[in-house]
Each structure stands twice: as structure tokens, then as C-alpha cells.
Amino acid sequence: MPPLTTKRKATGDVWWRNAVVYCLDVETFLDSDGDGCGDLVGLCERVDYLAGLGVSCIWLMPFYPSHQRDDGYDITDYYGVDPRLGTHGDLVELVRTARDRGIRMIADLVPNHTSDRHPWFRSAREGRDSPYHDFYVWADEKPAEKPGDVVFPDQENSNWAYDRKARRWYLHRFYSHQPDLNVANAEVRDELAQVAGFWLEQGLSGFRLDAVPFLVEPIGMPPGAIADPHQLLRDLRRFMGRRNGESILLGEVNLSPEQAVEFFGARGGEQLDMLFSFTVNQAMYLALAREDARPLAAALDALPPLPQDCQWAHFVRNHDELTLDKLAPEERAEVFAAFGPDPGMQLYGRGLRRRLPAMLGGDQRRMRMVYSLMFSLPGTPVLFYGEEIGMAENLDIEGRYAVRAPMQWSDEPNAGFTTAEETRRPVLAGGPFGFREVNVARQRRDPHSLLNWMERLIRRRRECPELGWGDWTPLAQDDPAVLAHRADWGGSAIVALHNLGGRATQARLELAEEGVLVDLFGERDLDAGGRRAIALEPYDHRWFRLRRPGRRAAP
Numbered sequence: 001m002p003p004l005t006t007k008r009k010a011t012g013d014v015w016w017r018n019a020v021v022y023c024l025d026v027e028t029f030l031d032s033d034g035d036g037c038g039d040l041v042g043l044c045e046r047v048d049y050l051a052g053l054g055v056s057c058i059w060l061m062p063f064y065p066s067h068q069r070d071d072g073y074d075i076t077d078y079y080g081v082d083p084r085l086g087t088h089g090d091l092v093e094l095v096r097t098a099r100d101r102g103i104r105m106i107a108d109l110v111p112n113h114t115s116d117r118h119p120w121f122r123s124a125r126e127g128r129d130s131p132y133h134d135f136y137v138w139a140d141e142k143p144a145e146k147p148g149d150v151v152f153p154d155q156e157n158s159n160w161a162y163d164r165k166a167r168r169w170y171l172h173r174f175y176s177h178q179p180d181l182n183v184a185n186a187e188v189r190d191e192l193a194q195v196a197g198f199w200l201e202q203g204l205s206g207f208r209l210d211a212v213p214f215l216v217e218p219i220g221m222p223p224g225a226i227a228d229p230h231q232l233l234r235d236l237r238r239f240m241g242r243r244n245g246e247s248i249l250l251g252e253v254n255l256s257p258e259q260a261v262e263f264f265g266a267r268g269g270e271q272l273d274m275l276f277s278f279t280v281n282q283a284m285y286l287a288l289a290r291e292d293a294r295p296l297a298a299a300l301d302a303l304p305p306l307p308q309d310c311q312w313a314h315f316v317r318n319h320d321e322l323t324l325d326k327l328a329p330e331e332r333a334e335v336f337a338a339f340g341p342d343p344g345m346q347l348y349g350r351g352l353r354r355r356l357p358a359m360l361g362g363d364q365r366r367m368r369m370v371y372s373l374m375f376s377l378p379g380t381p382v383l384f385y386g387e388e389i390g391m392a393e394n395l396d397i398e399g400r401y402a403v404r405a406p407m408q409w410s411d412e413p414n415a416g417f418t419t420a421e422e423t424r425r426p427v428l429a430g431g432p433f434g435f436r437e438v439n440v441a442r443q444r445r446d447p448h449s450l451l452n453w454m455e456r457l458i459r460r461r462r463e464c465p466e467l468g469w470g471d472w473t474p475l476a477q478d479d480p481a482v483l484a485h486r487a488d489w490g491g492s493a494i495v496a497l498h499n500l501g502g503r504a505t506q507a508r509l510e511l512a513e514e515g516v517l518v519d520l521f522g523e524r525d526l527d528a529g530g531r532r533a534i535a536l537e538p539y540d541h542r543w544f545r546l547r548r549p550g551r552r553a554a555p
């Protein structure tokens with residue numbers, strides 16, 4: 001059958017191109033048994049909340065047994081469920097319940113490294129005779145390093161650590177308690193595929209693949225140890241396709257667009273299906289800081305064409321520091337000055353440990369404009385839990401974890417997250433973003449709340465596959481504060497206008513087509529034809545669907 005790339009039914013087939021993804025950490029979402037730690041049963045209780053919001057895919061942050069020195073990214077058992085969160089049974093019930101509500105689930109897969117407490121590494125330390133020694137990357141002498149290659153410069157000053165027991169150096173691209181797996185070893189690759197296969201059998205629809213560029217770099221390996229590093233991704237993709245045809249790989253690849261597209265592969269379905277667009281995210285913050293859309297337009301323009309069935313994933317915020325590493329130093333300084341001038345808000349000299357609402361001083365118009373903008377970009381939107389209600393960071397929590405405070409459900413003690421008195425990470429209690437002010441319960445009762453607006457935005461986005469599938473075209477503007485673009489797909493078009501500036505302005509629109517521009521968030525339909533100026537309020541956002549003469553109206 002030829003690929004159905006211009007029909008709505010294609011959106012159920014290549015489902016990830018029109019998904020709305022919601023990332024959460026089970027540990028901080030909802031505690032069902034009052035022990036102070038969120039759990040799988042708690043999350044299952046809130047599946048209907050997420051379904052009501054319109055989310056179509058949940059991304060679970062690592063839920064595996066771990067040493068808890070990197071919030072679960074330091075895994076001690078790839079096949080297990082962290083007992084604090086629940087059991088395998090709880091997970092499968094959750095996956096099943098979510099699927100019943102039309103929600104697929106993906107989870108973090110962390111193949112680059114294990115915890116140093118993982119049984120493989122414990123055995124590997126015994127020395128060369130251990131069957132697991134070659135599961136890791138070793139050197140007898142400390143290898144030379146490039147300056148600046150350390151990911152967490154606050155805690156590490158080298159990518160190599162000496163193990164006294166093995167009496168050799170081992171590679172760790174992240175923390176020294178996270179030894180890198182030796183993916184040149186066919187047995188390691190086989191194990192990793194088996195891990196992926198295991199979780200697909202439990203009902204997951206794929207993975208967010210952690211730290212992909214590090215995974216494929218042959219650091220510390222003898223020359224030629226991996227003939228083609230990308231073969232690992234091709235093999236994993238093919239294996240997953242055989243096991244579950246709808247499964248996806250969503251990659252964490254923070255590289256330039258030209259480098260990043262190599263991780264899709266030349267043809268669709270060859271390596272990763274989706275990549276986060278870090279360059280678009282960073283350019284968006286620069287554009288917001290300047291109230292000038294041009295950096296964002298340039299970053300979008302720089303995205304190379306996608307191979308068939310592949311997709312960009314866009315986000316406002318993720319669970320790590322908001323990295324600005326791809327901006328020039330002066331640009332990064334501008335974003336810091338606008339959104340995080342206090343050094344305590346910054347991290348590693350390259351990022352911010354804040355969430356958007358606090359960066360924007362709680363300006364509802366501006367927040368909504370930013371989410372509308374992100375949702376209108378050519379790609380699939382990814383939300384981080386709490387964004388739908390405008391949660392802010394808790395700077396009392398150290399480092400990157402400031403944005404990983406418990407979910408704010410209500411104004412009850414501990415934000416309704418738990419009945420326990422103690423939580424591992426404190427809820428945000430005071431100030432305008434504290435849980436008494438910002439919580440789900442309150443916003444559900446307010447028809448004008450961010451939560452209800454977000455629900456509407458998600459519904460609209462899912463009804464507009466043109467945005468996820470279509471050809472993106474910027475529309476020339478007189479005012480640099482305005483980003484105007486259209487997305488065309490299968491004879492249908494969406495036009496989106498965003499005013500990044502705090503002044504009222506006008507968008508210029510010159511469409512060749514006749515017809516009506518149907519206002520998708522309001523009641524102000526417009527004639528499409530000819531040249532026109534459309535008034536925009538400060539931080540305004542507007543979406544239209546072009547209804548050509550004689551065509552039926554979409555709802």
C-alpha cells in the first residue's frame with residue numbers, strides 16, 4: 001500500500017506525528033499509599049485527568065530500580081520496577097488503563113550507561129576474567145581528554161575514573177557512578193535489544209532514548225571497534241519494528257540540525273523516528289527574550305527536510321536544565337538577563353533551572369502565547385508535567401531537580417500529592433506559584449484557567465494534523481515581533497500568528513487563495529483573499545484554518 005501521507009487516517013498509522021506527549025516522573029506525580037513517594041497506582045488514578053486534558057502519549061521518566069544518584073537515570077536493573085513506585089503488575093495495569101483511554105505510553109531507555117551498582121559493573125570490576133568486564137569501556141592508562149567534554153562540570157572533571165578493584169580506568173560520559181556501556185560489544189547490544197523487547201511486551205509503545213550522541217561515539221574504543229556507530233540504532237529500530245510495528249524511538253540528540261538528522265537515517269524508519277529539536281527550543285527563548293521572532297524563524301528554517309514518517313519533537317521545558325548551549329555566549333547572556341539573572345537560577349554556565357511561568361513573571365497572556373507558539377510549530381508537542389497549570393520551579397531543590405518538584409493537585413497539605421508529612425523533594429509552598437495558588441483543583445473550577453485553556457489548545461492541536469504533517473512556510477512580516485506561518489497538508493492549511501512583543505501590532509497576511517480564515521480560538525473569522533493587516537494584541541496568538549470556497553467547514 002502506498003504511504004497515506006495526506007489523509008487523516010494516516011494520523012492513526014504514523015501516530016507520533018500528531019501526538020501530544022506528556023512527560024512525567026512517577027515519583028513526583030501522585031502518591032497513592034501515603035509513603036511520600038509517588039507511585040504507579042497513583043498515576044493510574046490520574047489517567048482520566050490526562051485523558052481529559054487530551055494527552056495521547058505519556059512519556060515515563062525512568063521507573064527502574066536505581067541507585068538514585070541521577071534520579072533514576074542510574075539503573076541497577078533494566079528489567080525491574082523500582083519497588084518504591086510499585087510492581088510490574090501495577091505498571092501493566094497502568095499501561096492497559098491508559099491504552100483504554102486512547103493514551104500510548106513510552107518510557108526512558110538508558111542504554112549509554114548503567115549505575116556502578118548494576119550487577120554487570122560489580123562483576124566487571126572483578127577484572128578481565130569477569131564475563132561482564134567487556135560490557136564497559138576500560139583503559140590501563142588514563143586516556144587524553146578534550147577540555148570541555150564533561151557533561152556535569154559541577155561534579156566531574158574527567159570522563160575517566162580509576163577503579164581500584166579492576167585497577168583500570170573506565171569511561172563515564174556523565175557521572176563517575178555511571179560507567180558507560182561498551183556498545184562495540186555484540187553481547188551488550190544484544191542485551192539492550194532484549195531490554196527494549198521486554199518492555200514492548202509489557203505494552204509500551206517505544207522509548208525516549210537517552211543521551212544518543214554519547215551512545216554512538218567510539219570514545220575509548222580501539223580504532224575500528226565500531227565500523228559504523230549508527231548501525232546500533234538501525235539494528236535496534238529493526239528489532240523493535242519486528243516486535244511491535246507501531247513502536248517509536250524518540251531521541252535526545254542535542255546537536256546542530258545537520259548533525260541531528262543523521263540520527264533519523266536516510267530513509268524513514270531507519271534509525272530514530274523522532275528527535276527533540278533543541279536548537280528550535282533555544283532559539284525560541286532568544287526570540288522571547290528579544291521580543292523578536294527572527295531567531296526562531298531562522299532556527300526553523302535551518303531544520304533540514306524530514307525523512308518520511310520522521311518528526312521533530314518541540315518543547316518549552318524538559319526535566320533537565322534548560323540548556324542554552326547552542327546559543328552564542330552573548331545570546332545566552334541575553335536570555336540569562338531576561339529570564340534568569342540571578343546566578344542561583346543558572347546552571348553549569350549554560351542553562352536555566354527555571355520553569356516558564358516564573359521566567360515570565362506569571363504573565364498569562366505571554367505564557368499562553370508561548371504554548372500556542374510551540375504547539376503550532378512543525379512537529380509534535382511535548383509537555384512536562386505541571387506545565388498545564390503553570391507550575392514554577394522550586395529553587396530550594398538543588399540543581400536540575402528544581403523543576404522536578406511534586407505535582408500541585410490542590411491546596412491541601414503537600415499540594416494533595418501525598419498524605420505523608422515528608423516528601424523527598426519539597427512541594428513549592430510559598431509565593432504566587434506555590435500550591436495554594438497554583439493547583440489543578442482550583443483551575444478545574446475556573447473556566448478561564450490555564451488548565452482549561454491548555455485542554456482547548458491540545459484539542460485544537462490534535463484537530464490540526466496540518467501542523468504535524470504539513471509543509472511549513474513562514475509568511476513575511478513588517479514587524480519583527482510577529483511570527484506568522486502556514487502549514488499545508490492534503491489541500492488544507494492552518495495559518496498561525498504570534499506576537500512575541502508586549503506592544504499591540506499588526507500581522508501582514510497576503511494569501512493567494514480565496515475563502516474564509518476560520519478563527520480556531522475565537523469568533524473573528526476573516527476573508528482570506530488579498531492583502532490584509534490583522535490586529536494583534538500584546539503577546540497575542542491566533543490560529544486560522546483556511547476554508548476554501550465550496551469546502552465543508554471543519555468543526
Ligand code: NOJ
Pocket residue numbers: 070073074110174210211252319320
Ligand atoms: C540525560 C537525561 O535527560 C539526564 O536527566 C540524565 O542525567 C543524563 N542523561 C544521564 O543519564
